[in-house]
């Protein structure tokens with residue numbers, strides 16, 4: 001099996017779960033522990049436990065999903081308390097934090113800095129909280145946050161970024177990231193604030209936020225690939241990039257590897273298929289690598305060719 005590293009933390013495969021589906025409750029995280037997921041990634045947490053938005057808030061679509069979950073989670077203290085038990089699975093733990101303010105994020109990152117988490121992914125891109133902009137679309141706020149978030153300890157910090165669609169934005173964000181000891185970035189979060197309409201019922205298909213929600217799955221793979229590629233060209237190779245967006249086969253993972261990803265995360269496919277997806281996708285990637293006679297991630301990473 002092809003292995004990899006994120007911020008010098010070894011991963012037994014190239015594939016693990018994205019923060020999102022099936023990673024909120026302790027039993028779900030335990031299931032990830034016994035699965036072929038290369039890490040246990042937790043649902044983005046907030047200071048207090050949350051029920052999340054009103055239902056229906058997730059709808060499967062033919063080629064992906066739309067969701068506006070609203071950060072349902074147990075509150076960060078529950079995950080802090082759970083981590084030593086999750087650690088018994090013997091694989092890296094990535095915690096996702098998604099505070100509503102810099103103060104929240106500072107409190108939570110500080111707490112996880114002295115926990116047994118291996119990596120801390122700070123979510124700058126939740127699109128589903130009414131009245132809260134995605135931090136990653138506010139460059140000044142991102143820079144002010146990083147000034148303080150990177151000073152709290154020695155555990156690797158990463159950023160979960162929203163998708164960008166313009167080179168001015170790729171450049172600006174890359175230049176900010178380069179100023180700080182950010183160890184990894186995760187590209188991309190869902191494409192925020194999209195609208196799916198059911199013409200039969202003449203209605204939006206999810207309830208929160210007037211029907212606006214994050215688009216996920218196959219629809220967003222080219223956007224994820226572009227973001228991984230752009231940042232891999234703009235950032236030093238010491239900053240690992242985790243690819244997310246529409247990965248459901250070994251071929252998808254291979255494409256993200258060509259674009260420059262050091263690992264990938266799976267959300268919609270995991271929601272639809274369950275934990276079996278991790279072993280399947282890893283095996284499919286291994287077959288592709290073997291057929292092409294590549295024996296390591298390094299042989300392919302970022303080696304996208306131009307025609």
Ligand code: DHB
Pocket residue numbers: 044052067068069070071072098123125126127128189190214
């Ligand atoms: C939620 C959605 C996201 O895309 C995210 O990054 C964090 C939380 C949610 O709605 O729960």
